[in-house]
Every structure is written in structure tokens, then in C-alpha cells.
Amino acid sequence: MSAHRKTTRRQILQGMAVVGAASVLPSFSNRALGLESANDRPVFATIGLRNQGWTITQKSFKFADFAALADVDANVLGDNVEKVKKAQGKAPDAYKDYREILDRKDIDAVMIATPDHWHTKIAVEAMYAGKDVYCEKPLTLTIDEGKLIEKVVKETGKVFQVGTMQRTESAQRFLQAVALVNHGRIGTVKKVTCGINGMIASPVIPVAPVPEELDWDFWLGPAPKVPYRALPELREGYGGGVPLYSNAHYSFRNWHEYSGGKLTDWGAHHVDIACWALGASDTGPSKVTPVEYTLPVEYKDGHPTVDDQYNAATKFRIRVDMPNDVEMIITSEGDNGILFEGTDGRFFVNRGKIVGRPVEDLEKNPLPDGAVEEVYGGPVSENHTANFIDAMRSRKQPISDVWTHNRMLEICHLSNIAMRLGRELNWDADKREVVGDDQANSFLSRPIRKGFEINM
Structure with a gap:
């Protein structure tokens, strides 16, 4: 070597x-x-x-x-x-x-x-x-x-x-939420709302000298070659020591060239739990509709027209048509977490709480023994690495496998594409392509910068 x-x-x-x-x-x-x-x-x-x-x-x-x-x-x-x-x-x-x-x-x-x-x-x-x-x-x-x-x-x-x-470290409340749905504690599910917060827009971010310690070309890798941009104000706390506004470091999430904004950040968490509870982890939506949304810069043909400001959506309300006539709403408004609504009740869950009448009713009518373990597929691992290593030993896929993750993430990606193009998208979950929309399907992949192709 x-x-x-x-x-x-x-x-x-x-x-x-x-x-x-x-x-x-x-x-x-x-x-x-x-x-x-x-x-x-x-x-x-x-x-x-x-x-x-x-x-x-x-x-x-x-x-x-x-x-x-x-x-x-x-x-x-x-x-x-x-x-x-x-x-x-x-x-x-x-x-x-x-x-x-x-x-x-x-x-x-x-x-x-x-x-x-x-x-x-x-x-x-x-x-x-x-x-x-x-x-x-x-x-x-x-x-x-x-x-x-x-x-x-x-x-x-x-x-x-x-x-x-x-699915593991913050799991107890979320596993309980999935179990509540599985055991009919809210009747037939009609609607699920995923609150994932919005993002702030940025000021114009000027081209700046690349920090001496950073290999900017390698950081960009498969993405297009562009200048490094940053403002001198530093971010405090999480991500501290880096510019508050830049096209790198912690701010990469705000650019479609490198990430997908809140839809693929918090969305990748809450939409995942929602799909798990709905039993839709191996299926997909039929339609994704951008009801309301704000893009921080002007777009043309699905692409931002400027390159000196954040370009991921700052506010949004997306409606997703899920199997069994379930409506999923993904929104930047309200509490961060997941609201499940059914014919017999509703409850809300996030990393800090699980609340609602079906949860209160557990005191007198608890879930069956083993209901949470049934959701997980066995004893709940103490953290994600422990589950990963258990899977390495058994040679079976872990609790957060690529198939269920990708099916969920397709909803998040499609939501971004729908906002960028400004129209609803009909999705063929079997073929995994947008129905009758070549332009939208062009966003299912991306060009790879020469020299950074995948070595297979």
C-alpha cells in the first residue's frame, strides 16, 4: 500500500x-x-x-x-x-x-x-x-x-x-410510536405530519481565500468546480470555528450542489419514522405536491440563477400521497416532530416527548409485552454502532438498511425536485421514476466532475 x-x-x-x-x-x-x-x-x-x-x-x-x-x-x-x-x-x-x-x-x-x-x-x-x-x-x-x-x-x-x-439511540419514543400505530391505537391512519423546521436565507457570500488547512478542490470532489466563498463571522456552538455563511463547512447543507437542505437533514429522520409506522418502508409515494414554498434565490429550469447565496428552500409545505390513501405533510412550520392522526385519535412524538390521548391511555391499557421489540426485530441495541457490529457478526443487514432508507429518502429528494421545478410530480414507485416528466427525471442523477468518477 x-x-x-x-x-x-x-x-x-x-x-x-x-x-x-x-x-x-x-x-x-x-x-x-x-x-x-x-x-x-x-x-x-x-x-x-x-x-x-x-x-x-x-x-x-x-x-x-x-x-x-x-x-x-x-x-x-x-x-x-x-x-x-x-x-x-x-x-x-x-x-x-x-x-x-x-x-x-x-x-x-x-x-x-x-x-x-x-x-x-x-x-x-x-x-x-x-x-x-x-x-x-x-x-x-x-x-x-x-x-x-x-x-x-x-x-x-x-x-x-x-x-x-x-431507530436506535433516540429510539424508545419512536419505537413506541410505531407500535401504537401497528396495534391500532389511533384506528386507521389518515394523515401524518413531519415538522422539520425551515432554514434561514443567506446574504451574498463573497469569494474568499481558501483556508490554508483546507484542500478545497478535494472537498468539492464530484461537485462542480467553484470558488470558495465565506463571510468572516464565525458560527458559535455546534460547528463552531467556521464561517457562519459559506459554501463549505457546516453550511454545506444549504446548497443543492452538496446536500438537500432541511428536506434531507431533519426529513431523513422524521420521514423515516413516519414511513416505518405506515408500513411504507419498501414502497413509495404516488404523488408529491409542493403546496407552499420559498426558495431563497431565483431558479430557472430547476437550477439556481446565482451562485453566491444559499439555494435550498427556506420554508415549505409539501403534500405527499402515500399508500392506503394516507396524506403525508412535510412542513417547516410548527413543532419539530411527527404528528400521527387516525380515525380514533392522534399523538405527537419527537426526541423529547410522546404525547396525546393514545399515549395517556397506555396507563390503563398498555401495549402487549414485546410490542416494541417486535417493531425493532429483537432486543433494542444500545446505540447505532452496537447494532452495526451485531450485523457485521451475523452478516445480516442492520436496523437502518439502505433499502428502507432510500425508499424514504426518495420522498425527500422528490420534494426538493418538485420545489425546484415548481410543480407536482407523479411517482412510479415500482420503476422509481417520475411519470411523464423527462425534465424531472433528469434530476434523479447528477453530472460527476472529471477525475472524481466512482471507481468500480
């Missing part, structure tokens, strides 16, 4: 390269945690480390050892190398280029937390390199990318966990 991108912390921060051989991690003092012996603990690597990348890494120390990290920002990479070293007693190897990680035979699985436009390329190449994959949500930037990932999972037999943690 070539290792010309492997670096120490000092060399990371200086932007230098060093040649060295990657080593297999020895047993650590914390190997006894979680599993019975050192040999039971898989070896992981994380690709993409800002914010959620560190979150999923630190949640996994109990179950796995980290041999390598990769990020295109030298400061982020260096900081995380130090944090992992402190946590597990040995520094992981550091790379700017994730392909160096895929070359290594000692790594069992990769955790991917890059911006969304990188997910599919890395995930597909990782599976072909023999790695199991944990990838943050939303899994894809386009619907066709989801079809490709499904094909490769089936072809390679690799285990693939999508990071929709409401």
Missing part, C-alpha cells in the same frame, strides 16, 4: 506529506470494553471528521478500535487524531485522501461522515475494497445514487448501516 498521504499531527498542520507504512493496531487497554476479547473488536476508520464524524467515532470506542482517520481539512484531522489518541491510548494514522484507508487490509469497516455529495463514491469504493460501511444520513445526493448503493451492497454482500439514529 502506498502511504504518501499518511501524516503526523505536526505535518498535517504544516500541510506536508510523509512516507510510512500503515500498521495494524495492537491490543489496547480498553479492548475489554464491550466485547470479550481483543480479537472480537473490529478495526474501524472514520472518513470525514467535523461535527458528526467525531460524534459517531466517540460513540464507537466501546465497541471498536480506530486505526485511521481521514479529512481534507488538516486542522480538523489533527485535532481528531489527538482526541482519538487520548481516548484509546494510541494515535490512529492520519490521511487527507480516504483511498489510502481503503487500501489497508487491517481495517474491517469505515464510518463515513463527509458532506453528502461524497457519500456514494466513498461508500461504493469501500465496499469493493472489502469494507463494511456505516454512512451518515442522508445516504445520497440523488435517487439514482441510492439505486447504485443497493446494487453494490447486494453484489458484495457487505453490511451497510445508515446513520439514522432515531
Whole structure:
């Protein structure tokens, strides 16, 4: 394996390269945690480390050892190398280029937390390199990318966990919600509303010097080549230390070139639970209608006409026609969470509460024993990594598999396409294409910048 991108912390921060051989991690003092012996603990690597990348890494120390990290920002990479070293007693190897990680035979699985436009390329190449994959949500930037990932999972037999943690770590309330629906506690479901918040528009964001520590061309990767843009004001708290307004860093979610706004951010959580409860995780909608929406810039033929401001929808109300005549509303208004309404009642659930008469009635009329475990398919895992590793051992797909995730995410992608084109879309859930609308179908995929094609 070539290792010309492997670096120490000092060399990371200086932007230098060093040649060295990657080593297999020895047993650590914390190997006894979680599993019975050192040999039971898989070896992981994380690709993409800002914010959620560190979150999923630190949640996994109990179950796995980290041999390598990769990020295109030298400061982020260096900081995380130090944090992992402190946590597990040995520094992981550091790379700017994730392909160096895929070359290594000692790594069992990769955790991917890059911006969304990188997910599919890395995930597909990782599976072909023999790695199991944990990838943050939303899994894809386009619907066709989801079809490709499904094909490769089936072809390679690799285990693939999508990071929709409401199925595990925030699960108790959501599993109870699914069980309430499954056991008829609101009668026949008629409507489900997913509140996912809106976004703010941005001011004009000027072209700015690329930070010295950031490889901007590699950050863009498969996306079009554009200048780096940023305003000097820094974001506080989550995502701190980066510009509040930019076309990179935490703000990537606000640009269709790299993500899908709130529809694929919070939507990937709440629409997932809604589909799970409706039993629609392996089907899809018949129609997606943008009832009300605000795009922050002018669009022409589905594409923004300016490139210096956020372009994902800031406000929206989308109506989705689901199987069995269920109406789904996805809205930026109201409480963040999911409201289920049926012929016999309604209730609301989010990460902090589950409320409503059907929930109150549980005190006198509880769900049957094992109802929640029945929804989950067995004992509920303590976190997403534990479920992933259980699946790696059994060679069965985990609780958040690519098929159910993609079916749900198609609703979110179609909602964005409908707003960009300003019209309702009729969806063929079997063919997975828009009915009679070639222009809309052109948005099911995207051009890949030369030099960043998927290596298959």
C-alpha cells in the first residue's frame, strides 16, 4: 500500500506529506470494553471528521478500535487524531485522501461522515475494497445514487448501516410510536405530519481565500468546480470555528450542489419514522405536491440563477400521497416532530416527548409485552454502532438498511425536485421514476466532475 498521504499531527498542520507504512493496531487497554476479547473488536476508520464524524467515532470506542482517520481539512484531522489518541491510548494514522484507508487490509469497516455529495463514491469504493460501511444520513445526493448503493451492497454482500439514529439511540419514543400505530391505537391512519423546521436565507457570500488547512478542490470532489466563498463571522456552538455563511463547512447543507437542505437533514429522520409506522418502508409515494414554498434565490429550469447565496428552500409545505390513501405533510412550520392522526385519535412524538390521548391511555391499557421489540426485530441495541457490529457478526443487514432508507429518502429528494421545478410530480414507485416528466427525471442523477468518477 502506498502511504504518501499518511501524516503526523505536526505535518498535517504544516500541510506536508510523509512516507510510512500503515500498521495494524495492537491490543489496547480498553479492548475489554464491550466485547470479550481483543480479537472480537473490529478495526474501524472514520472518513470525514467535523461535527458528526467525531460524534459517531466517540460513540464507537466501546465497541471498536480506530486505526485511521481521514479529512481534507488538516486542522480538523489533527485535532481528531489527538482526541482519538487520548481516548484509546494510541494515535490512529492520519490521511487527507480516504483511498489510502481503503487500501489497508487491517481495517474491517469505515464510518463515513463527509458532506453528502461524497457519500456514494466513498461508500461504493469501500465496499469493493472489502469494507463494511456505516454512512451518515442522508445516504445520497440523488435517487439514482441510492439505486447504485443497493446494487453494490447486494453484489458484495457487505453490511451497510445508515446513520439514522432515531431507530436506535433516540429510539424508545419512536419505537413506541410505531407500535401504537401497528396495534391500532389511533384506528386507521389518515394523515401524518413531519415538522422539520425551515432554514434561514443567506446574504451574498463573497469569494474568499481558501483556508490554508483546507484542500478545497478535494472537498468539492464530484461537485462542480467553484470558488470558495465565506463571510468572516464565525458560527458559535455546534460547528463552531467556521464561517457562519459559506459554501463549505457546516453550511454545506444549504446548497443543492452538496446536500438537500432541511428536506434531507431533519426529513431523513422524521420521514423515516413516519414511513416505518405506515408500513411504507419498501414502497413509495404516488404523488408529491409542493403546496407552499420559498426558495431563497431565483431558479430557472430547476437550477439556481446565482451562485453566491444559499439555494435550498427556506420554508415549505409539501403534500405527499402515500399508500392506503394516507396524506403525508412535510412542513417547516410548527413543532419539530411527527404528528400521527387516525380515525380514533392522534399523538405527537419527537426526541423529547410522546404525547396525546393514545399515549395517556397506555396507563390503563398498555401495549402487549414485546410490542416494541417486535417493531425493532429483537432486543433494542444500545446505540447505532452496537447494532452495526451485531450485523457485521451475523452478516445480516442492520436496523437502518439502505433499502428502507432510500425508499424514504426518495420522498425527500422528490420534494426538493418538485420545489425546484415548481410543480407536482407523479411517482412510479415500482420503476422509481417520475411519470411523464423527462425534465424531472433528469434530476434523479447528477453530472460527476472529471477525475472524481466512482471507481468500480
